[in-house]
Amino acid sequence: MAPEATSDQLLARAKDAYARNAYLAALADLQLLGERHPEFPDVQNLMGLCLSLVGRTDEALEAFGRATELNPGYVEAHLNRAITLNDLGRTDEARESFARAAEADEEKSGGRFPSAAAARLANLHQDLGDLYAEAGGVDEAMAEYRKALVLRPQFLDIRNKLGRLLVEVGRHEEAAAELRGVVEARPSFAAARANLGLALYRAGRVEEAGAEWRRTLEQNPGNAQVSSYLGMLERQREGAAGPSRTSVDDR
Numbered sequence: 001m002a003p004e005a006t007s008d009q010l011l012a013r014a015k016d017a018y019a020r021n022a023y024l025a026a027l028a029d030l031q032l033l034g035e036r037h038p039e040f041p042d043v044q045n046l047m048g049l050c051l052s053l054v055g056r057t058d059e060a061l062e063a064f065g066r067a068t069e070l071n072p073g074y075v076e077a078h079l080n081r082a083i084t085l086n087d088l089g090r091t092d093e094a095r096e097s098f099a100r101a102a103e104a105d106e107e108k109s110g111g112r113f114p115s116a117a118a119a120r121l122a123n124l125h126q127d128l129g130d131l132y133a134e135a136g137g138v139d140e141a142m143a144e145y146r147k148a149l150v151l152r153p154q155f156l157d158i159r160n161k162l163g164r165l166l167v168e169v170g171r172h173e174e175a176a177a178e179l180r181g182v183v184e185a186r187p188s189f190a191a192a193r194a195n196l197g198l199a200l201y202r203a204g205r206v207e208e209a210g211a212e213w214r215r216t217l218e219q220n221p222g223n224a225q226v227s228s229y230l231g232m233l234e235r236q237r238e239g240a241a242g243p244s245r246t247s248v249d250d251r
């Protein structure tokens with residue numbers, strides 16, 4: 001009978017599985033590790049990431065919550081919780097979690113304003129940007145989002161909004177670069193990954209777009225819009241008539 005894995009071995013194995021996108025394998029080791037060491041916030045945060053990536057978002061929120069209870073200053077866990085809430089459309093709760101992340105980051109800020117004030121100002125710029133966007137003022141909206149990101153560059157939901165507007169105005173490569181940064185920082189941010197696929201598609205990088213959309217659908221199997229994008233690509237490959245590159249639905 002093989003000896004029982006040590007805690008260090010479980011953690012190393014879980015991190016390796018996570019890096020290989022083997023999230024269920026990682027979860028198995030993390031859950032065992034969490035039972036042995038319920039006091040480790042890093043384990044809870046990584047468990048939350050894996051749960052989010054396999055679509056178990058309610059459990060992911062619980063894990064991120066445990067991580068922040070164990071370490072109220074755990075900025076990454078606050079951010080992960082905020083983005084998961086944002087993915088679920090629970091924007092008010094997401095904003096609260098982003099604000100908590102900013103407060104937790106206060107000692108690291110080193111910026112012009114105290115961290116909590118910077119977070120509030122960033123959210124105000126975001127709100128103003130949203131109003132401009134609704135009114136058709138895309139340039140003004142992007143300017144407000146950029147002001148927000150100067151204050152709090154880790155607010156990935158705002159970067160996603162900026163990236164989407166860059167797609168809308170035809171700055172596809174710039175949008176792709178912005179959105180790539182978002183999904184690298186938070187691989188489970190499905191909405192940003194879908195927008196990245198759109199930016200790549202509009203830039204003529206069709207195979208890369210398809211890869212991003214397939215990854216999005218793995219994370220969020222019920223995403224009808226991304227399913228339609230992939231269906232369009234398949235029809236194009238088969239030589240069937242389908243929407244042109246500029247007719248992809250921007251809703």
